[in-house]
Amino acid sequence: METIKNFFKNYVIQLSVPKITIIDILEIIIIAFVTYHIIIWIKNTRAWMLVKGLIVIGIFGLFAIFLRMDVILWIFSKTIGFGITAVIIVFQPEIRNALEQLGRRDIFKTIMPFDDTKDRKEKFTTKTINDIVKATFELAKNKTGALMVIEREVTLHEYERTGIILDSQISSQLLINIFEHNTPLHDGAVLIRNDRIVAATCYLPLSDNMALSKELGTRHRAGVGISEVTDSLTIIVSEETGNVSIAANGEIIRGVDGDYLRTKLEQVQGKSMEAKKRKLWKGRQKDERKIN
Numbered sequence: 001m002e003t004i005k006n007f008f009k010n011y012v013i014q015l016s017v018p019k020i021t022i023i024d025i026l027e028i029i030i031i032a033f034v035t036y037h038i039i040i041w042i043k044n045t046r047a048w049m050l051v052k053g054l055i056v057i058g059i060f061g062l063f064a065i066f067l068r069m070d071v072i073l074w075i076f077s078k079t080i081g082f083g084i085t086a087v088i089i090v091f092q093p094e095i096r097n098a099l100e101q102l103g104r105r106d107i108f109k110t111i112m113p114f115d116d117t118k119d120r121k122e123k124f125t126t127k128t129i130n131d132i133v134k135a136t137f138e139l140a141k142n143k144t145g146a147l148m149v150i151e152r153e154v155t156l157h158e159y160e161r162t163g164i165i166l167d168s169q170i171s172s173q174l175l176i177n178i179f180e181h182n183t184p185l186h187d188g189a190v191l192i193r194n195d196r197i198v199a200a201t202c203y204l205p206l207s208d209n210m211a212l213s214k215e216l217g218t219r220h221r222a223g224v225g226i227s228e229v230t231d232s233l234t235i236i237v238s239e240e241t242g243n244v245s246i247a248a249n250g251e252i253i254r255g256v257d258g259d260y261l262r263t264k265l266e267q268v269q270g271k272s273m274e275a276k277k278r279k280l281w282k283g284r285q286k287d288e289r290k291i292n
């Protein structure tokens, strides 16, 4: 008993517990958040290959230090500066993309996803949603390939110029007609702004995300590509399978149904609290459906 008492007296009681302040907790949260996003970014880009290469060089370096290989260590120390510059040059597109995404993101919304204090104007009418959903699943039923990009805050003007300007009121019939095989407008993407189809046959940037499934061709890569460089929502109908996918924020969700698509469109529309409640409910299904 005495021994236990002494143990507590000498060790446990005298242990100094570091003082943790709110700032420390905040710092831990920020570092965890940033580290998590850097790891996800590395995994989804060519940077993953680079990290693997750096690990190999690191092991080789440790080996050189351990065996005191002075010439190799001297070469290492002289070339490290060039190496960092070379990495920045080679990964310039990825770094630019990551910074663009950071700039586009509403940090406050990322941290507090339930915040909806701003009264937003509706982007398009419910009729537009109905027409888009109807056309999408009609096209899917007939296995007609389609690519529709719905503009949000970031303008699609740059991509509009690559296609044929239409500036027409949306209707399901028009959308179905545009993607009809062997017609002049069926190739490429349709761009939608508010209640109008602004252009067809538009060319979109292709994603070079290595994590995307190999079975996805250029239509899907183009859909993901535009969602990496803008905040748009893209609907993709596969000609091969008739499956409907949506791409947003560089991610693709495959095999969505009508209800899910409608909920996503209502989010873009910026509609009512009711839509938000449905979004929360449907959002739970998202992770189950997400297949990269």
Ligand SMILES: Nc1ncnc2c1ncn2[C@@H]1O[C@H](COP(=O)(O)OP(=O)(O)OP(=O)(O)O)[C@@H](O)[C@H]1O
Pocket (backbone or CB within 6 Å): 145, 146, 147, 186, 187, 188, 189, 202, 203, 204, 205, 206, 215, 216, 217, 218, 219, 220, 221, 222, 237, 238, 239, 240, 241
């Ligand atoms: N960069 C691009 N921008 C816009 N549309 C594109 C682009 N690249 C390809 N497309 C469209 O995708 C079509 C080719 O689709 P492809 O079969 O390669 O893709 P996929 O993802 O396998 O789709 P699917 O499942 O429909 O076959 C082209 O005919 C064109 O309409």
